Amino acid sequence: MADKSVNFLQNMTNISLKQKNYAETDETLEAKTEARLCPNCGAPRAKQDGLTHCAYCGYKFIETVLTDGIFLKKEDNSEHV
Amino acid sequence: MANNLEPIHGISLEDYAQIVIKITSGASIESICKAMGIDIAVWEEVNTLWGQRMKEDTDFKLIMLYGDYFAAGVTNPKLVNIDTNIISAEGQGNLDRLKNDRYFYEELCGARTAAYNYGLDGAQWILDNYGIGLGDFQSVAMHHMSKRNNGSEDIMETKAFLDYQREKQEEYEAKFAAERGGNVADDIEF
Amino acid sequence: MAFFSKKKTIPNMYEDLQAQIDARRERWFVFIDKLNTRAEELYLAALPELNALKASDSDPNKSTYNKVLSGVCGQLANMRSKAYDAQDREISDFYDYLRHGEITALHPLSRYLTEFRNDCYDRFTEFEQSINMKTDKLREVERDEIEYEYAKIIDSFNADKDKFRCSQCGHLLPVERIFFISVHIVCPACNTQNTLEPGRSARNLQFIAKKLAEKRCEHLLNAYQNEIQNERDLYFKAHNIKLDSIHKNDREKAIAQEQIEAIHAERKRSIENAPHLYNVYLRALYDEMNRILPEFKEHHEKLYLEQINQKGENYGK
Structure with missing residues (x-):
């Protein structure tokens, strides 16, 4: 009955693939x-x-x-306001 | 003010909760920074450090307060009018119901867990089926949780809600299983 | 439950009752074995499928892979809860029915009934452990890749660090360490304030730090867990010697007692050693996290203290 597992996996994967991914992050691959x-x-x-x-x-x-x-510290506040 | 409630780079916990609501509802980081008068480097520190304080919050005071702010929604005039994803009329109807009908909320919580157990992203499933985004859903979740935390819900009520959620989860699991040709071990009986 | 409710007035009533218990035990073993075989099949089918999904998924979050992994674990959990419900219904209820009916404490089959229940429970526990092991193994694939993930971050940093230029004058910007969030970097030539927004790879550093440290300190956690297991094993060893000696003569009992005392001494050492091993693990874990993310040292130390205190309470300090 190994088919049972294989079939289920196949069905589930197909449905999972069809589902859209939630809110793709807009962060870029490269640093800038x-x-x-x-x-x-x-x-x-x-x-x-x-x-x-x-x-x-x-x-x-x-x-x-x-x-x-x-990385930011209090000293980074500009003095003259 | 407790040490861990001091604003981080001038952003208070209340501001932070409202910013998170906006972002999870689709507002851009850029628009948030502009409204709050900060830049991306400041925002990323604020976001990281509030996250750390919550992890360090062993007595849950900060987290509960955050939940209360989250439940109260966006009131800061700087943030109120920032564009977010536009929710459909149907989504808005579902969202109102989610807030006012606790059983409906429990049902969707159960459905969401069931979805994850069957290879679906639960957050996306709710968006697809009810038009409610993660930010709005979390906001309602915080609203219900803060009721539980502030004692206006007794232990029997809590149990009834959780039982209902469990029951609904099983219903959705049966449905998802059927869509995948049944569970792997459905044919095995004692 | 009809087949065992018939009243036994015939002379071989014990044998009949015994046969009913045996039959139920046998049925339970067959049921659990079938579930176990199916779980094994699913596990073996899922491993290559998940690897293929991971390899082919261009999405950086590996969403499909994660969804299917979660679904496979869901099926394993489904089998476990199926067995659990059946145990409740078919073993515990059956036991209670007999225990409160025909086989009370003084009945000749009383012990036999207890053993039946223990055998069945043990079989379920073995099954449950095997399910948990499979779930752990499936998730372990992710854990094993953590060093590789880290190496990718380092490589990508080394490849990029001499490429960051001032957007005003083009001078090379000093990027001496991995910035995992956006930072301001001042140009050494024209003094312009640049903002460096890290790419996906560098950002990942703060999210893998804990998993990486855990992986690196796994051997210390294992040493602690082995000590806990050692203590349990010693306890049962002594317990069994005690049980075995009940019907023996005085001389044999005395020998058994000596053995038990020796085991208890060893067990005491084990009990004392366990918290020490745990502390060693935890300190090493947080030292490692500090090495990976020195910027978060203060945060790490707060978490460390909290965890030490919690464990201290558990050890009754």
């Missing part, structure tokens, strides 16, 4: 790097005075206050 230009003054974002504000015009790239996280 990006720089953001300041939408206010057009300068590329620089890390001089923290990274939450534009070093040139003070535009807020990040509106929240950074805490000590994994």
Whole structure:
């Protein structure tokens, strides 16, 4: 009766294959790097005075206050607000 | 505020719960970041670290609170209007019923488990058959769970719900088995 | 249950009753053997099928493979629960019926009935263990591949790390370690803040870290589990010597007692050693996780403490 198992597997696999996969992740296969230009003054974002504000015009790239996280630290908050 | 409730990079547990509702309902990370005034690197830390705090939460206080926030839905004005997947009229009807009819909710929980036992993705099965996405389903689940946790459901009620779920699971399993030509060992009897 | 409910007034009533018990035992063994054979067939058919699915599935989440794996385990669980329900209905109920009816404690077949039930339960337990073993083995395929997954992450990092360039001036960005989530990296040449968004491979690191560490520390977990099993074995060994000695003479009883004491001493050492072995395993596990993901050390240590405390409570500390 090995057929019983083989048949079941075949039927189940066919049905499983037909089912759509839930919400494909949109994360890309490849890593990428990006720089953001300041939408206010057009300068590329620089890390001089923290990274939450534009070093040139003070535009807020990040509106929240950074805490000590994994790679981001409190020191990354820009000083002049 | 307890240490593990301090906001992470300025994102509170309440914000976080509402963001997760939005994302699981199809909102893009980009739109979330824009609304909250953060960038992708901040968001990914926030997401990772709140996840860690929940794993560390041995007395379940944080998780219960998260459940309450999740059940309350999206109220933050920054997030409310962010586009998500548009739910069909039928899906909306089912979603309302899922929230108001506890037996219907238990039935779908049972069906979902049955689906997994028969080689289907339960989340996709619910989306296909009832038009309800994972985010909305989880949100309703949290709503029912927070009722159980805050004591407005007694132990007998809980048992009745779980028995019903079990019963429904068996019904769906029988149906799924039939669609696959019967269980492998259906012909073996004592 | 009609066939054993007839009243036995004939002289060979014990033999008749005994035959009924034997017949039921035999039927139970045949039933369980059939289920076991079928489970074995399914398992053997599923292994190549799952491997083929995994190899041919281009979806990175291997969704179909995972769905079918879950379905195969569902069928194995279905057989187990079928046996479990039958045991309830056909063995436990049968036993209770006789125990509260014809074969009470002082009946000559009392022990025979108990043995019948134990034999049947043992057969079910063996079957259940064999089902669990199959489920574990099917899932083990995933576990075995974890080193390979890790090697892929490392390879992909080594291949890519000298390719990340500043999107403003094109200068090489310093990417010295595996970033598994998006990070800001400042360009050493023009000071522009770049955001590095890792690819799928690097992101995977935080999700495989625990499984990888578990795989690497498996031998230590086995050592702990073997000690637990050793303690159980010693307990039963002593118990059996005690049972066997009941009907023996005093001299033999004294020898048995000596043996039992020696076994108990060994068992005591085993009981003391088990928590130690568990701690060794757990520390090694979390050290390994810290090596794989040093950024999460603080988080790992919190989980470690929690797990140590929990186990401590279980050991009655």
